[in-house]
Structures are given as structure tokens and as C-alpha cells.
Amino acid sequence: MSHGVFLAIDVSNMQTVLGVYDGTRLEHHWRLQTDSERTADEYGVLVRNLLAGASNPRIRGIAVSSSVPPMTQVVDDLCRTYLGVTPLFVGPGVRTGMPILYDKPQEVSADRIVNAMAAYERTRDATIIVDFSTATIFDYVSEKGEYVGGVIAPGLGIASDALFDRAAKLYRVELVKPKHVIGRNTVHAIQSGLIYGYVSLVDGLVARIRKENKVNARVLATGGYAPLLAPESETIEEVDEFLTLDGLRLIYERNAES
Amino acid sequence: MLLAIDVGNTHTVFGLYEGPQLRHHWRLQTKRGRTADEYGVLVGDLLEGVGRPPIGGIAVSSVVPPLTQVIETFCRTYLRIVPLLAGPGVRTGMAIRYDDPQQVGTDRIANAVAAYERTHDATIVVDLGTATKFEYVSERGEYLGGAIAPGLGIAADALFERAARLYRVELVKPKYVIGRNTVHAIQSGLIYGYAALVDGMVARIRRETLPRARVIATGGFAPLLGGECTSIDVVDEFLTLDGLRLIYERNSDQ
Numbered sequence: 001m002s003h004g005v006f007l008a009i010d011v012s013n014m015q016t017v018l019g020v021y022d023g024t025r026l027e028h029h030w031r032l033q034t035d036s037e038r039t040a041d042e043y044g045v046l047v048r049n050l051l052a053g054a055s056n057p058r059i060r061g062i063a064v065s066s067s068v069p070p071m072t073q074v075v076d077d078l079c080r081t082y083l084g085v086t087p088l089f090v091g092p093g094v095r096t097g098m099p100i101l102y103d104k105p106q107e108v109s110a111d112r113i114v115n116a117m118a119a120y121e122r123t124r125d126a127t128i129i130v131d132f133s134t135a136t137i138f139d140y141v142s143e144k145g146e147y148v149g150g151v152i153a154p155g156l157g158i159a160s161d162a163l164f165d166r167a168a169k170l171y172r173v174e175l176v177k178p179k180h181v182i183g184r185n186t187v188h189a190i191q192s193g194l195i196y197g198y199v200s201l202v203d204g205l206v207a208r209i210r211k212e213n214k215v216n217a218r219v220l221a222t223g224g225y226a227p228l229l230a231p232e233s234e235t236i237e238e239v240d241e242f243l244t245l246d247g248l249r250l251i252y253e254r255n256a257e258s
Numbered sequence: 259m260l261l262a263i264d265v266g267n268t269h270t271v272f273g274l275y276e277g278p279q280l281r282h283h284w285r286l287q288t289k290r291g292r293t294a295d296e297y298g299v300l301v302g303d304l305l306e307g308v309g310r311p312p313i314g315g316i317a318v319s320s321v322v323p324p325l326t327q328v329i330e331t332f333c334r335t336y337l338r339i340v341p342l343l344a345g346p347g348v349r350t351g352m353a354i355r356y357d358d359p360q361q362v363g364t365d366r367i368a369n370a371v372a373a374y375e376r377t378h379d380a381t382i383v384v385d386l387g388t389a390t391k392f393e394y395v396s397e398r399g400e401y402l403g404g405a406i407a408p409g410l411g412i413a414a415d416a417l418f419e420r421a422a423r424l425y426r427v428e429l430v431k432p433k434y435v436i437g438r439n440t441v442h443a444i445q446s447g448l449i450y451g452y453a454a455l456v457d458g459m460v461a462r463i464r465r466e467t468l469p470r471a472r473v474i475a476t477g478g479f480a481p482l483l484g485g486e487c488t489s490i491d492v493v494d495e496f497l498t499l500d501g502l503r504l505i506y507e508r509n510s511d512q
Contacts, residue, residue, distance in 0.1 A: 013421055067423055103439040109423060134421050136447070140436050149438040153447030154413035158420045162412040167267050167389050168322045169363060170406065181462040182394050184403040185357040193390065193407030193459075200458020201451045208435045208450055 004060030007083070008248035009075060010111060011066040013134040014157075015224075016075075018047065019245035020054060026242055028054045036070035040077035048082055062087035063252040065110035065244060088252055090114055095255050099146045108147070111244050112139050116147045118240075118247030119220045126215045128206055129243070130236065132223035134158060136202070140209055140217065148213075151205055156198050156225045163190070175228060198225075199232045206235040259311045261337070262502035263329060264365060265320035267388035268411070269478065270329075272301065273499035274311065280496055282308050294328050298336035316341035317506035319364040319498065342506055344368060351508045353400040362401070366393050368501030370401045372494075373474045375504055380468040383497070384456055384490065386477035388412060392459055394467060402467075405459060410452045410479045417444070429482060452479075453486040460489040 005027065008019040011034055020028040030050050032043070051057070062079050064087045066072045072089065079087040088094065090110035098117055102108045111131070116139050119129045126143040130136065135158075138151040154162075156175075164172045173190045181196050183189030210217055221229075221236045222243035230236040240246070260275040266288060274282040284304050305311070316333050318341045320326040326343065333341040342348065344364035352371050356362050369383045374395045383393040386409065393404040408416075410429075418426045427444045435450055437443030456475075464471050475483075475490045476497035484493040494500070 069423070101438065107440055135417055135424065136451075138447075149436040150443050151435060151437060151446045151451065152417070152424065152440070152443045153451035154408070154417040158416040159408035159413035162416040163389055163406070163408040166412045168324075170389070181405060181459070181466045182392075182403045183405055184355065186361050186406070189404050189406045192405035193392070196462055197390070197405065197407035197455050197459055200462065201455040204454020204458050205435070205447075205451055208454065212435045 004058040006249060006252060007059050007062045007085075008245040008252075009062065009064045009079075009087070010114075010244040010248065011064065011068050011071045011075060012111060013068060016071070017242075017245060018050070019242060019248075020051075020057060021245075021249050022057075024249070026245065027057075029242065029245065034068055034071060036068060036074065038074070040074050040081060043074060043078045044082035047078060059083050059085055061085065061252055061256065063090065063248040064088070065090045065114050065248055067109040067111050088255055090248065090251055094251065096251055097254050098141075101146050101148050108150075112137060112150060113147060114244050114247030114251060115139060115222060116141045116247075117250050118243045120145050121246075121250055122220070123218045126213065126217040128209055128217045128219045130202055130206070130219065130221040130223075130226075131243075132156065132221065132225035132229060136198070136223075138205055138209065140213065142213075143215065151209070153201060153205070156194060156229070160190075160194050177232060195229070195232065199229050202229065202233055203235045259313050260503055260506055261313050261316045262499040262506070263316065263318045263320075263333075263341070264368070264498045264502065265318065265322050265325050265329060266365065267322060270325075271496075271499060272304070273496060273503075274305075274308070274313075275499075275503050276311075278503065280499065281311075283496065283499070288322060288325065290322065290324050292325075292328065294331035294335060297328065297332040301332070302336055313337055313339060315339065315506055315510065317344065317502040318342065319344045319368050319502055321363045321365055342509055344502065344505055348505060349508050350505050352395070355400050355402050363391075365498050366391060366404065367401065368498045368505060369393055369476060370395045370501070371504050372497045372501035373472075374399045375500075376474070376492075377472045380471040382460055382463055382471050382473045384460070384473060384475040384477075384480075384487075385498075386410065386452075386456075386475060386479035386483055390452070390455065390477075392463060394463055394471070397468065405463075407455060407459070409477075410448060410483070414448055431486060449483070449486060453483055456483065456487045457489045460487075 178191040432445040
């Protein structure tokens with residue numbers, strides 16, 4: 001690690017994920033709550049402590065994807081003050097090497113482009129990325145490696161919270177797969193609706209995207225609920241929890257080359 | 259005439275039946291804290307608007323416990339009728355094969371009763387309301403249970419409240435599944451995503467039971483999603499009210 005390591009920071013609505021790369025290898029990763037009231041000094045204490053636990057590697061570069069605007073300044077301050085590095089924020093003006101066919105390219109949130117790049121790097125073919133986070137986000141990359149667009153559905157977590165908050169007689173259940181689709185009690189009925197229902201949403205949308213693009217696109221999944229839902233899905237081939245971090249690494253490399 | 263009252267989590271629907279014919283129907287917001295006197299004024303005025311027909315009986319389904327007593331008081335005080343509250347001890351004519359039959363929401367039973375009355379065959383009911391509920395009735399007319407997923411409306415609200423960069427969109431079907439802007443991407447996820455959820459659940463239920471099971475949809479989002487789902491045979495907006503009418507008749511026979 002004489003030349004220093006690279007730090008990837010993915011700020012999403014609920015959590016912020018940090019990954020330390022030595023070359024192409026993810027050496028360490030941590031997950032913090034995203035809280036835009038928290039200051040750069042507080043994040044500084046947290047991140048410095050975590051890095052100390054990883055024997056304080058020298059950081060040569062940082063790339064950040066933020067889908068939470070109020071956090072952007074906080075992370076920028078954190079990187080400059082506590083890590084001594086000016087971070088690269090993924091956004092307009094940053095080289096991605098991927099044509100963005102969105103109506104307004106600056107409207108696509110950074111994490112979606114980052115995921116698309118990391119996925120295409122692996123498949124080199126038409127690919128659908130399913131990101132199970134606060135929202136369930138689908139992105140489609142053509143076989144030529146263009147980011148074409150996507151689909152945004154409510155995430156499993158926020159939708160189930162809404163069910164328990166808004167339906168008077170229903171209560172919170174453990175998110176596990178029930179034995180049967182037809183539940184004979186309310187706990188099993190809700191577990192079925194959440195797990196089999198969400199898997200149906202994913203498989204059905206993938207089928208519709210493939211049909212619309214007349215291509216048997218590959219399917220990669222990432223995000224917090226991917227390990228729970230992917231085994232039940234008929235379309236997801238592979239889960240990579242760190243797809244976004246890996247995409248940040250690729251973008252950083254492409255920008256450092258220039 | 260029979261007054262059927264379906265107290266759901268978002269709306270309370272009133273239906274006035276003359277025999278099996280639904281003559282009038284109204285929809286009010288379900289609001290915890292509203293009093294029997296307020297319902298008296300509101301419903302009294304709506305009934306006034308249709309010439310105050312004589313009401314011979316009332317059947318009620320409520321999935322909102324705090325409002326059940328309020329509705330009952332309203333019926334006794336303003337309509338001078340003791341309502342039949344669907345629930346334990348009320349004859350439905352349907353065997354309930356649930357671990358604890360008292361646990362099934364009365365709207366789910368009313369839907370199952372009304373659906374089987376039409377098909378007399380294995381049937382899946384999809385209620386696209388506050389929650390998206392699936393019920394399965396066997397070919398012999400037994401209620402075998404179901405599944406409960408978040409409804410389209412509450413899930414969409416959650417998306418707009420909890421995801422920092424997303425905003426409320428009109429609930430209409432976009433031209434393409436792949437959206438090239440955020441509005442179209444969200445519309446696609448809500449409309450095509452929920453249609454996929456329904457079709458996928460129906461396929462899984464059929465695989466677990468009978469491939470030929472018929473599918474009847476109801477609930478506030480049924481007109482929006484019914485056309486996009488390939489598995490729905492019929493949409494009936496008033497299935498729950500009709501089930502309440504049937505349950506009322508089955509209890510006055512005895």
C-alpha cells in the first residue's frame with residue numbers, strides 16, 4: 001500500500017457506505033447512518049476512528065456519490081479537513097465513459113450512473129441493475145454501454161413501514177419468507193405479500209424491460225434487501241452488495257487517467 | 259332498503275341496496291375522531307339527497323376498531339336501526355380455514371363471499387386499497403387465506419416522503435417501461451411495478467392451488483391497475499358492499 005489507498009463514499013437516503021480499495025480490491029468497508037444534521041466534525045471523528053482501526057492507510061484519492069443534497073457539503077468538509085483530500089463528486093462534468101441518454105443527464109442521481117458503470121464493466125452486454133435501497137431502482141444499460149434510463153418503485157422497507165403505520169389492524173412482522181404464498185394467519189399473509197409481492201414486482205418489471213428492449217438483458221442486484229429477495233427471484237443472476245463502491249472506483253480511475 | 263357500510267383505512271363507503279340492486283353509493287374519508295353526530299349530519303344529508311328512502315337493515319364491516327363503535331352509535335341514533343356488524347358469530351355461509359378465523363378482516367371475508375357468489379369456482383380476489391390484499395376461495399367455496407402487501411397509494415406516499423430527491427407525480431401510465439426522466443421513471447415503477455406485483459402474486463397463488471382460479475379485483479386503485487394487469491378477469495368496485503349485502507341476507511334467513 002505504499003502508493004496509498006482509494007476511498008469510495010456512497011451517501012444514500014438511509015445509510016452512507018465507505019469502502020477502502022487497494023488497487024481493485026475492497027480491503028475495508030463500513031456503514032454509517034445518513035443524518036444531514038450531523039456535522040463534518042462528527043463524521044470526522046467517526047471516519048478517523050474507523051480508519052485507525054484499519055491501521056490508518058494513506059489516502060491518495062476519494063470519490064463520492066451523494067443522493068442526499070444536504071450531505072454533500074458535510075462530506076466535502078470531512079474529506080478536506082480530516083482526510084486532507086479534495087474529493088471527486090460524481091455529477092455533471094465528471095467523466096464516466098458512459099453516454100447518458102436521459103432527457104436531462106444531470107437529473108439522474110449519481111449512484112445510478114455509478115451502478116450502471118460497475119455493472120457494464122462486468123457484463124459488457126445489455127444489463128438491468130436492481131438497487132434495493134430506500135427506493136427500488138432499476139437502471140438499464142444497452143449492449144453498447146449507454147445508460148438508457150430506468151424505473152423507480154417504492155422500496156420494500158418504506159412500503160412495509162407505510163403498511164404498518166396506515167392500516168389500523170396490521171402490525172409489524174419479521175421479514176422472512178413464509179412457507180406458502182397463501183397465508184392462513186395475518187403474520188404469514190403479510191410476509192407473503194411483502195416477500196413474494198416484491199419479488200413479483202422485480203421479476204415482472206425485468207420481464208417488461210426485456211420485452212420493451214427486445215433483448216435478454218443480464219440482471220445484477222445490489223442494496224440492503226438484495227440478499228433477502230434475490231434467492232426467490234427468477235431473474236436476478238448475481239448480487240453484489242458493493243456495486244456502487246466499485247463503480248466509484250472505476251470513475252475515479254477514469255478521471256485520474258485524463 | 260339495505261344500507262351497507264364498509265369502513266376501510268382510507269375511505270368509508272356507503273351503499274344503498276334495493277334487493278340485489280345497488281341504487282346509490284357514497285364515499286367519505288375515514289377519519290379517526292369523527293363523531294356519531296358528524297356522521298349523522300353527513301349521511302343524513304346524503305340520504306336526504308336521494309329522497310330519504312326507508313332503510314330496513316344495515317350491515318357494517320370495519321377494519322378500523324376505534325370507528326366501529328362510532329358507526330354503531332350513528333346507526334342506532336340517526337337511522338334507528340341496530341346494525342349487523344360483520345365479525346365473529348355472524349353467519350357468512352363460507353367455511354373459514356384460517357388459523358384463527360376471528361383474525362381475518364371482515365372486508366376480506368365480504369370480498370370472498372361476493373366473489374364466490376359470482377364464480378362458484380376457485381377464485382382469487384385482489385383488493386387494491388390502502389393495502390393490496392389477495393384472498394383465495396377454493397372451488398368448494400372455502401376461504402383458505404391470502405396475502406397482504408402495501409397498497410399503491412401508501413407506498414407512493416412513502417417514496418415521496420422518504421427519498422430526498424423524489425417528488426410527487428401524477429398517477430398515470432407512462433408510454434415506456436424505461437423512463438428517461440424522473441417523472442416517467444416513478445410512474446413506471448408505480449403503475450407497471452404494481453401491475454407486476456399483482457400478476458406475479460396471482461401466478462404464484464395459482465401455482466400453489468388451481469391454475470384455473472378466476473380473478474376478481476376491487477378497491478380504489480382497481481380501475482387504474484386493472485387494465486394493465488394481465489391476470490385480472492373482472493373489476494368490481496363494489497365487491498365489498500355486495501358481500502355485506504349477501505352476509506346480511508344470510509343472517510336474516512335464519
